[in-house]
Amino acid sequence: MSTKFPEIQGGGSLILAWQIKNKxxxxxxxxxxxxxxxxxxxxxxxxxxxxxxxxxxxxxxxxxxxxxxxxxxxxxxxxxxxxxxxxxxxxxxxxxxxxxxxxxxxxxxxxxxxxxxxxxxxxxxxxxGSVHRDGPLQIMVSTNGNGPRLAAAIRRQIGRMLPKGTGDSIEKVGQLRRRLRRAAPGKSTRDISKRMGWMSAVCDRWSTEDFNAMDDEDMETLVDYYESGKVPSFEEVRLGNRGDVVWEFDGSFGWM
Missing domain, CATH: 3.40.50.720 (NAD(P)-binding Rossmann-like Domain)
Incomplete structure (x- = not known):
């Protein structure tokens, strides 16, 4: 059988985030x-x-x-x-x-x-399932009714593995997405694809710590890069956004 496509594993559940608000x-x-x-x-x-x-x-x-x-x-x-x-x-x-x-x-x-x-x-x-909650972050572990106690143990293990401040960084990503939609409100398929692609690239390049350190000025500077398609590093945004600050290089940005 071809391995080009995902292998089907029957017997699972369809994991969904059920929007039950006000119901x-x-x-x-x-x-x-x-x-x-x-x-x-x-x-x-x-x-x-x-x-x-x-x-x-x-x-x-x-x-x-x-x-x-x-x-x-x-x-x-x-x-x-x-x-x-x-x-x-x-x-x-x-x-x-x-x-x-x-x-x-x-x-x-x-x-x-x-x-x-x-x-x-x-x-x-x-x-x-057993749910790990950190602000907007929710991770559910389900055993499809086979072992709820084990699901709870796995959930705790996953929670310990996550970087500190993960929930806060997700909050920042949400703020950035909303600000980007205001700055580039196009509704065509091309506009939406461009926004999603750029946001994906930012999330791939920036770490949890970067998002946590980002403030409103950094966010505005980052959004300004959108039209060019460039995805700057956090350091580029911060340095370019703080012209009134004298930066003393101490190697903390990892430059060689």
């Missing part, structure tokens, strides 16, 4: 697993409703209810919770009742609502 998500249950799910949902700016008798809420979920971070329905799940007018975009269950969980999953199938039934991979339309 209604129903969480059934109020224990430790539900608490973890709720944190993930709130970090994604979802509108969360928890269905669970008050006595079933653990300390963390009760805190989020009491502080208005989530809406609470003080009873067990009922099919009416999935009525179309409620506009539920996703359902997560985390209850110690396999039969009840399966019934909820079947209701979701009828309503065509994506669902995750905790600890029952066969009744999940999607899985939660």
């Amino acid at each position: 209604e998500v129903l969480v059934v249950g109020g224990g430790e697993v539900a608490a973890g799910r709720i944190v993930n949902l709130l970090n994604a700016d979802a509108k969360v409703t928890v269905v669970c008798p008050r006595e079933g809420l653990n300390e963390e979920v009760a805190y989020r209810v009491d502080h208005g971070q989530v809406r609470h329905i003080d009873r067990i799940f009922l099919p009416l919770d999935l009525e179309p007018e409620r506009k539920v975009a996703m359902v997560l269950t985390a209850v110690d009742d396999p039969e009840a969980s399966t019934r909820i999953w079947k209701y979701c199938k009828e309503m065509k609502i994506p669902a995750n039934i905790a600890d029952v991979p066969s009744e999940c339309d999607f899985y939660f």
Whole structure:
């Protein structure tokens, strides 16, 4: 078989960044697993409703209810919770009742609502992975339901390997992209390809430390290079942008 194209490895999941902002998500249950799910949902700016008798809420979920971070329905799940007018975009269950969980999953199938039934991979339309978070950076490790504990260990290892300040540098890249679009707002395919190509070249040449050190003046100077197509080094930008500063070479830029 030809090795020209990527080899297909079946059995995986389609890893996506699901934009759930301002969408209604129903969480059934109020224990430790539900608490973890709720944190993930709130970090994604979802509108969360928890269905669970008050006595079933653990300390963390009760805190989020009491502080208005989530809406609470003080009873067990009922099919009416999935009525179309409620506009539920996703359902997560985390209850110690396999039969009840399966019934909820079947209701979701009828309503065509994506669902995750905790600890029952066969009744999940999607899985939660172990996520490393650093500002805008999110890295998810998924074992497709086979080993959540191992996924967490791998996630921690990846986090330790990343350069310090990676999240901050990504913030700077986002600012640079927005500034570039303002400076070169063309919307044709050619314009978009040129912007993407130039940004890719900048990201390839500049390090995490370079982006972290970049300030607004540096950013403006860097964008000025765009029309020429040149991608300067951080040192070229900084030296050219600080004409009022006397630079004393100490070898720190790595020049020979």
